[in-house]
Amino acid sequence: MHTVDRDLVSSRAPSARSRAPTTRGTLLGRYGELALAGATALVMLLAIGMAFFYAPTEAVQGNVQRIEYIHVPIAWTAFLAFFIVFVASALYLWRKDERWDWLARSGAEIGTIFTTLALITGSLWGRPVWGAWWAWDARMTTTLILWFIYVGYLLLRSYTGHSAAGARAAAVLGIVGFVDVPIDYLSVTWWRTLHPALQLPLGQQAQAPASVVVTLMVALAAFTLLFGYLLLLVYRLQRLQSEALRLRARAELDG
Amino acid sequence: MSSTRLFWEQTLAILWKDVRCELRTRQIWLAMGMFALLTLVVFNFAFDLRVDNQTAVAPGALWIAFVFASTLGLGRTMAAEQEQGAMDRLLLCPVDRKAIFAAKLLGNLVFIGAVEVVAVPVFAAIYNVPVVTFAALPILALGTLGIASLGTLFAAITANTRAREVLLPILVFPLLVPVVIGAVKATQGVIDPAGGEPPWLGLIAAFDVIFLSIAAVTFRYVIEE
Amino acid sequence: MSMALSSPLMADVGPSATARPLVVVSQLEKTFEIRPVLRQVSFALPAGETLALLGPNGAGKTTLLRVLATLVRPTAGEVWVAGLEATRDAHEIRRMIGYVGHQPGVYEDLTVRENLRFFARLYGLREGRALADELVERVGLRAKANERVRALSRGQTQRLALARGVMHDPTLLLLDEPDTGLDEEAGALLTALLRERAAAGKTTIFTTHQLARGLSLAGRALVLVGGRVVHDGLTQATSADQVRGLYRRETGRPV
Numbered sequence: 018m019h020t021v022d023r024d025l026v027s028s029r030a031p032s033a034r035s036r037a038p039t040t041r042g043t044l045l046g047r048y049g050e051l052a053l054a055g056a057t058a059l060v061m062l063l064a065i066g067m068a069f070f071y072a073p074t075e076a077v078q079g080n081v082q083r084i085e086y087i088h089v090p091i092a093w094t095a096f097l098a099f100f101i102v103f104v105a106s107a108l109y110l111w112r113k114d115e116r117w118d119w120l121a122r123s124g125a126e127i128g129t130i131f132t133t134l135a136l137i138t139g140s141l142w143g144r145p146v147w148g149a150w151w152a153w154d155a156r157m158t159t160t161l162i163l164w165f166i167y168v169g170y171l172l173l174r175s176y177t178g179h180s181a182a183g184a185r186a187a188a189v190l191g192i193v194g195f196v197d198v199p200i201d202y203l204s205v206t207w208w209r210t211l212h213p214a215l216q217l218p219l220g221q222q223a224q225a226p227a228s229v230v231v232t233l234m235v236a237l238a239a240f241t242l243l244f245g246y247l248l249l250l251v252y253r254l255q256r257l258q259s260e261a262l263r264l265r266a267r268a269e270l271d272g
Numbered sequence: 273m274s275s276t277r278l279f280w281e282q283t284l285a286i287l288w289k290d291v292r293c294e295l296r297t298r299q300i301w302l303a304m305g306m307f308a309l310l311t312l313v314v315f316n317f318a319f320d321l322r323v324d325n326q327t328a329v330a331p332g333a334l335w336i337a338f339v340f341a342s343t344l345g346l347g348r349t350m351a352a353e354q355e356q357g358a359m360d361r362l363l364l365c366p367v368d369r370k371a372i373f374a375a376k377l378l379g380n381l382v383f384i385g386a387v388e389v390v391a392v393p394v395f396a397a398i399y400n401v402p403v404v405t406f407a408a409l410p411i412l413a414l415g416t417l418g419i420a421s422l423g424t425l426f427a428a429i430t431a432n433t434r435a436r437e438v439l440l441p442i443l444v445f446p447l448l449v450p451v452v453i454g455a456v457k458a459t460q461g462v463i464d465p466a467g468g469e470p471p472w473l474g475l476i477a478a479f480d481v482i483f484l485s486i487a488a489v490t491f492r493y494v495i496e497e
Numbered sequence: 498m499s500m501a502l503s504s505p506l507m508a509d510v511g512p513s514a515t516a517r518p519l520v521v522v523s524q525l526e527k528t529f530e531i532r533p534v535l536r537q538v539s540f541a542l543p544a545g546e547t548l549a550l551l552g553p554n555g556a557g558k559t560t561l562l563r564v565l566a567t568l569v570r571p572t573a574g575e576v577w578v579a580g581l582e583a584t585r586d587a588h589e590i591r592r593m594i595g596y597v598g599h600q601p602g603v604y605e606d607l608t609v610r611e612n613l614r615f616f617a618r619l620y621g622l623r624e625g626r627a628l629a630d631e632l633v634e635r636v637g638l639r640a641k642a643n644e645r646v647r648a649l650s651r652g653q654t655q656r657l658a659l660a661r662g663v664m665h666d667p668t669l670l671l672l673d674e675p676d677t678g679l680d681e682e683a684g685a686l687l688t689a690l691l692r693e694r695a696a697a698g699k700t701t702i703f704t705t706h707q708l709a710r711g712l713s714l715a716g717r718a719l720v721l722v723g724g725r726v727v728h729d730g731l732t733q734a735t736s737a738d739q740v741r742g743l744y745r746r747e748t749g750r751p752v
Contacts, residue, residue, distance in 0.1 A: 110490070110493050162446045162449055165442075165445075165446035166446045166447065168442075169442050169443045169446065172439065172442060172443075173429070173430075173433070173439065173443065176433040176434055176435060176439060177432075177433055179530060179531075180530055181497070181530065182432065182497075185493045185494060186429040186494055188493070189425070189429060189490045189493060189494055190426075190429065190443060192486065192490060193422070193425070193447060193483070193486055193487075193490070194446075194447065196482060196483075196486060197446075197447045197450070197483075200450045200475075200478075200479055200482070201449050201450055203450070203475070204449065204450035204453045204454060204475055205449070205453070207453075207470040207472075207475070208453050208457070210470070262530075262531050263531050265531070266530075266531035266532055266533075273621050273623075278621045281618055281621065282618065282619055282621075285615055285618035285619055286619075288615075289604065289607065289615050292606070292607060292611070293604060293606040293607065296606045296645075297606055360568055360598065360600070360602060361600075361602035361603070361604075362619070363568060364566050364567065364568055364591060364594075364596050364602075365591060365616065365619040365620060366588055366589075366591040366592045366619075366620065366621075367619055368588075496568075497568075497569055497570045
């Protein structure tokens with residue numbers, strides 16, 4: 018007869034062999050994070066300065082065109098965020114490491130905000146150009162669909178809570194949604210060619226003077242850095258939330 | 273039995289089981305069909321169709337009716353498994369998860385197809401639109417396949433959530449935009465052929481291939497750990 | 498697999514074991530979301546044994562069976578059935594195990610025969626019709642063979658569930674509280690089934706709350722309390738009182 022010695026069993030650290038990741042340290046380390054924050058602030062200030070003072074006033078639209086320096090980088094970042102959601106989702110399904118799920122969730126939350134801003138700035142820009150608050154411009158329409166997919170992702174996560182099944186479901190949505198977006202863009206563009214209506218005057222890069230292009234690049238860099246920094250912060254929030262839940266559960270069990 | 277043969281044997285077994293069970297209990301498919309027809313009628317009042325704008329608007333009404341009605345019914349094939357004991361009884365058998373997906377997909381196609389068989393002639397009649405032709409068949413087939421592929425996958429995703437009836441359309445509609453645009457445009461092309469149209473049918477076909485593959489592969493992550 | 502052969506667990510196996518064990522569970526952990534259900538569970542079961550898996554409610558017995566049935570993935574640790582690893586070779590393992598859980602696992606809207614023929618097709622068994630008839634006879638459901646499961650009593654449904662569980666002649670049969678709600682006839686059937694399997698050298702694991710009966714039907718007993726193994730030995734050397742004592746000692750309350 019053989020009875021397991023309970024003391025021996027419980028003296029081993031319970032989580033030592035578990036696959037749940039340890040929670041030491043942030044993604045970049047404290048100094049890395051400060052550096053990123055600093056760089057973001059600097060480049061953003063530079064971008065704002067250039068947008069208002071360095072870039073020339075556009076001939077046809079006037080100063081309204083300057084909103085392009087916000088709208089384009091924000092839209093770009095929104096799509097970049099979705100790409101990150103896609104990669105993190107795929108990796109989560111493959112590796113089953115919940116850190117990828119944290120990253121996907123963070124990307125989605127920030128991406129939703131940026132997409133909303135992209136829609137708003139696009140609409141604000143479009144009003145004087147189109148004469149209306151909305152025209153079914155191909156890029157804006159695709160951004161609108163992206164917004165719906167994002168919000169759907171967040172809704173799904175809220176309905177499924179912190180369960181692993183919910184995380185897997187959301188990951189599938191992240192993958193499917195990302196693959197869907199280029200097909201959306203294609204179909205909406207084809208749809209629009211028949212009614213070649215109002216478009217946001219984005220295609221001016223070819224004829225644009227160098228100062229416009231440079232300002233745009235700097236603005237892009239600024240918003241990408243901002244996105245990276247926000248991603249870091251929200252990721253840490255997700256990690257802490259998971260930690261807190263785990264600690265509470267353990268306390269309830271052992272207490 | 274070779275593994276391909278077993279795969280299809282299992283798929284057909286599950287399909288038969290689903291059809292049998294559904295026919296013996298709730299007949300939501302009847303309600304789905306009624307809903308589709310009603311949508312068509314209401315659209316007529318809502319858009320005040322006249323002969324000159326019919327071609328533009330009627331196909332839209334048809335495909336909206338299909339998408340809405342499908343969304344109602346898509347949850348059914350998954351719900352059958354969720355009651356009492358979830359999918360365990362299927363998952364513990366040596367069944368390829370892709371076979372489960374294929375069976376659910378085929379089941380949805382059968383039922384949506386049944387609705388379409390009734391709705392399309394009725395549509396042609398009340399809108400007075402020549403759409404019951406061979407040219408329309410590929411559009412109906414490919415469009416429905418697109419709706420069903422993503423619909424089956426997301427029915428599984430939303431099956432266990434609280435607001436599943438409304439969450440399914442919320443998730444699926446934005447993703448189906450290319451199919452809706454393509455199907456409506458292609459249907460317009462059948463009714464009133466105009467030159468210089470982009471290859472809508474090709475777009476839907478590509479959509480189907482891509483999302484059928486993705487759905488088949490990711491399905492297992494949704495239904496099991 | 499050499500890991501399992503040199504594992505100290507081999508020393509715990511009773512003197513009757515000669516060959517490599519059929520089931521090896523090593524440091525198994527399972528955490529649902531934040532709640533640990535199985536902690537450091539380890540045991541080895543030789544082929545041909547009948548194991549009674551005992552424990553108070555919430556001890557993790559059902560979860561352990563579901564892990565063995567490949568329905569649930571371990572959070573940590575390893576599970577081997579017939580030399581196959583549970584996460585990698587789940588498909589092959591499913592061919593050789595049968596599982597009857599709390600839910601009967603049959604379709605209410607199909608008849609008894611239709612249910613059996615359906616599962617026979619899933620298992621790739623030939624002559625489904627003949628097999629279904631044979632099983633119906635064996636579990637004494639001939640009179641109800643063409644009735645829908647919805648119309649059967651709990652005992653009759655359980656008999657059908659047993660038939661489903663053994664139809665493909667599994668090497669390992671897992672039964673979760675197969676004796677609840679059984680009428681006398683079905684109870685006798687279950688006993689006969691267990692003895693038959695033992696005589697044929699097949700392996701069975703079952704859980705039960707009826708300690709005396711369980712210990713009499715099994716050759717080995719594994720007691721789980723709070724997700725941990727507290728006893729692992731031959732039933733000859735284990736008494737029902739002893740087991741009850743273990744429940745009380747570990748949980749601190751009478752069962």
